[in-house]
Amino acid sequence: MQLSSQYDPSSIEDKWYQVWMDQQAFRSVPDQRPPYTITIPPPNVTGILHMGHILNNTIQDVLIRRKRMQGFNACWVPGTDHASIATEAKVVQMLAQQGIKKSDLAREDFLAHAFAWKEKYGGIILSQLRKLGASCDWERTAFTMDEGYSKEVIQVFCDLYRKGYVYRGVRMVNWDPSAQTAVSDEEVNHKETQGHLYHLRYEIEGRHGEAVVIATTRPETILGDTAIAIHPEDERYTHLHGARAIVPLVGRSIPIILDTYVDREFGTGCLKITPAHDVNDYEIGIRHRLPVIDAINPDGTISAAGELYVGQDRFAVRKQIAKDLDAAGHLVKQEPYTHAVGYSERTNAAIEPRLSQQWFLKMKDISQPALQAVTDGEVKLIPDKFVNTYRHWMENVRDWCLSRQLWWGHRIPAWYIVGTDQVVVAENEALALQQARELTANPSLTMADLSQDEDVLDTWASSWLWPISVFKGISEPENEEIRYYYPTNDLVTAPEILFFWVARMIIAGYEYRGQKPFQNVYLTGIVRDDQRRKMSKSLGNSPDPLDLIAQYGADAVRVGMLLASPAGNDLLYKEILMEQGRNFANKIWNAFRLVMSWETSQEVPGDRDLLAIDWMTNKLDASLLEIQDHFDKFRISDALMSVYKLIWDDFCSWFLEMIKPDYGKPISQAAKEGTVVLFEKLLQVLHPFMPFMSEELWHGLRERPASDLICLSSMPEAATPNLANLEEVALIQEIITTVRSFRKDKGIAFKEPVALFVNTEQAATFERYRSLLDRFLNLSELSFVADQPGGTGSMRVRSHEMYIPMANVDTEAEREKILKEIDYTEGFLTSVMKKLSNEKFVGSAPAQVVEIERKKQADAEAKLEVLRKSLNELGGGN
């Protein structure tokens, strides 16, 4: 068999994914096994795979594949989110390119376009996940606007309304003038923005020449001014109590009011009040029963109520009104000023605080169990530092604005009775009509008398049901699936959406199932570039994951991503990580090539073979325990690093070097079989991380039926490792390393056999591992001595001293080397003795700890003895 020395993933990955699909390897249906369930954080239906998805989904796949191999009924539910704002924005953009304006379309027509778009491009991301190797049960693929799912979303809204949690009210919302919708607090990014602080002069009504000066960053909002506020105890302005001011340009008379909200230190200490366009002003307006002048239209232009500049954009007006105010003598000064401005996360438009009718969910009561669950550890956050953040947020939770002024989404199931201000909320038209008839006591009402709310629900008002609704847990609360799979086990997501999504899922879980939705929440970091900048399209600093997979292979990409990403830490992406993953794959591939190249004989295994297999078996057991421990603590990177070192260092660098036959010679059949068995176990441990290559080699190592897949095999379980054996081999390895170092140092080529003389009390150990020493050190002779033979150089491991003959012994260099070792060992001994001579230490430290120190002392003293003896023999003395 001729195999390339470089592993080529491209020819293998698609092949195995197809086999897995054909054999329904990832299909899950309820059965007798315990379930292990993950519901995917549904990506935007129109999204494409980015580096964050790679990290996130690799972690999920590692978890799910491992549990699948550990005998759980592993179920990973995939799907997509309709992502109302993002998707609608894309559709609007797509239509614009075709010369179609959204405003020219009827709702139904627009939705037809949107669904057509979704059919065409929706779910591309899911097919991309297959390239990564994601072992989802694709038959379960869900979408938050599927018919059944939508039904549950509506049902929940109606239920919450009936329970009194949902209400409708006029509130100041974050208005996105570009998308023309309200967005949630969480979807607003505050950014430091360079602007100006304008000092404006308002004349006092009826007092000629007298004026008050206010400071504002938004002069255009004076069109909506309905008061000036001063602090009641501000002595500079007591003469203004009860007076009225005139709004410049507009000429409107407004009261001067007293409110402690005003900060006397800021600006002039006078604050203009625009209740319609500022959150704080709105609240002050309510306290003082001020009129509200809505001077800005939904699209960001000045409204008729503003009187001036009607129809012009707010930013254009800001510039113009400053000039006009200046010309009219009202602009006292204008200074550069940096302040935080809110921008829409979706459209990046400057947010306009705006009053509007919205639907809200009261959060205080409904969120209590969810707060409790996380504080009590019923739901675990990993890493747990997020618990504090979570608690802080939940304790100060604000009502959730549920409505969005969009078409793409779940239309709010509220109907207004035309000509009245009455509203009914119901699951469907028929029920709504029935309720409306009862409400109005008018049985002759028809649908024509009802008009449905135009708004849709916030996306999160559907995705918060995700772990429930993918199993139809709302509409069929007792069905077999929800009872089997819920609560799910782990959720893997980004900390950015801890409140958007995770907290709300927990709330919904307790409200609708009376149980948590998942046990553990693993919060990944954010993928950044090597300068710690977030990966973004506009910066162009994000590689295309599919290119990376094509270039390095999915297994390598998975390994590369995981190697540098402990939970909760950001991942600094570097191409070199991908190379490391690829190199690892290549290493394994070559180990495979080596083993496959061995010819076998029927001889019994040699001593070296037996030692090697025995040690590797122990090493594997020890590593299995370590790996399990890492997984228990969600230390996925560490678990991978353990596998990496187990394969690269222990298996390839040591075991294969121990067992491989001399060139051109066969290996005993039994030894080869032992090697294959170990290799198979390694591949199984590796499988969750590198599913494709492990499956390929699983089938390459041994003839097996096509149905014998590694992904469905049973994960090896750890036996108790023989620690004495591991300890002994560790000593032998240390000796090998030391002698190799000595050879290199003295320029003795490996090809040149050497004699090794050893002064040790453990000659038996050396003898027992003689065959390994021969193999790694190319020994011509191994003998035990009591003194250093002449013409040799020395080296020490612990208290064993070894000598190798040398042509020219540099006595001075030897002396120096030994003195240096003495120096270090004495320092070490001193620190140990400091502890041991302290009665309080011996008295209060645990016996085990004292014992360890005594051992350290004995070892150090033995070593010093050896060193001093050598020094004497060199003719030095000390």
Next chain:
RNA sequence: GGGGGAUUAGCUCAGUUGGUUUAGAGCGCUUGCUUCACACGCAAGAGGUCACUGGUUCGAAUCCAGUAUCUCCCACCA
């Protein structure tokens, strides 16, 4: 402004209720090696006063206080 987190080798991070550590890993770096699985490799090696200052303790990278720097979340002064 309020709250969290961090600060350990050039880089990214471990260090698990203070004592198996005069501190570990991976990558990078240095040196030697065309050793017949692999140069996407082998072998050996260098590299850290654990941010700083105090304190608690027989003992501190680990606990406490303060300082400095960085970072995240929340709220936001017009």
